[in-house]
Amino acid sequence: MNQEYEQDDRFETDEDEAVATRRDAGDAESSRASRGWWDRNADEYQNDHGAFLGDDRFVWGPEGLDEAEAGLLGPTEGLKGLDILEIGAGAAQCSRWLAAQGARPVALDLSHRQLQHALRIGGEVPLVEADAGALPFRDGAFDLACSAYGAVPFVADPVRVFREVRRVLRPGGRWVFSVTHPIRWAFPDEPGPEGLSVAASYFDRTPYVEQDEQGRAVYVEHHRTLGDRVRDVVAGGFRLVDLVEPEWPEWNSQEWGGWSPLRGNLIPGTAIFVCERED
Secondary structure (H helix, E strand, O other): OOOOOOOOHHHOOOOOOOEEEEOOOOHHHHHHHHHHHHHHHHHHHHHHHHHHHOOOOOEOOOOOOEHHHHOOOOOHHHHOOOEEEEEOOOOOHHHHHHHHOOOEEEEEEOOHHHHHHHHHHOOOOOEEEOOOOOOOOOOOOEEEEEEEOOOHHHOOOHHHHHHHHHHHEEEEEEEEEEEEOHHHHHOOOOOOHHHOOOOOOOOOOOOEEEEOOOOOEEEEEOOOOHHHHHHHHHHOOEEEEEEEOOOOOOOOOOOEOOEOHHHHOOOOOEEEEEEEEOO
């Protein structure tokens, strides 16, 4: 991508009539909905959360767990010279942090508009617009792969994505990704007291779908239980090294959707899976 960032009416639409439901949604419909939703909402997302995410900071989720402190990809000094793929990179904030450590990151996202924000911020990180289920890279191209809330929650077949990630990793390569903690699906997506009572079955895997008046999905998110996620990791050809559930830190007073200090001190909001390629 080399075009300049500018306001673009192509990505503006009225979603006020979207209706939330739970129904099946396959690969193609989920991918199409995700591309459209992030293209339409990238501006608002970056305006609302850009200050928290920073331009060159690697944050794993709304709790604010920083890779500089967590070291889930490995020791920071060990990142220098490594080829790293960031999946669902958004405006490539994490990739810029990796580049500052001497790594050679590539930032991939499905959304053209998100990558335009990456161009707006600037930097020398290569940007690739592609679907996580069909990575446009040769086998064994990367030492590490990472994703902070990118792609995995929005795909119907995560094993397909994991197998693609395994393919492009070198032997022993690490794959670290964060998603909404599965327990969150049993609670309303509300940051206040109304979000503290169980409202749905944790075991209901039916996708959450927002659809327009014609029944077309405009947003899709897929639920997996914790056990499902572990089995998907193994089926994708990885070994689970660690499962991190960040606690809400005292310094973080923000609310972000259903994430908040109130809920964060009681139930986990994020799950981070640290995996290594099985050879």
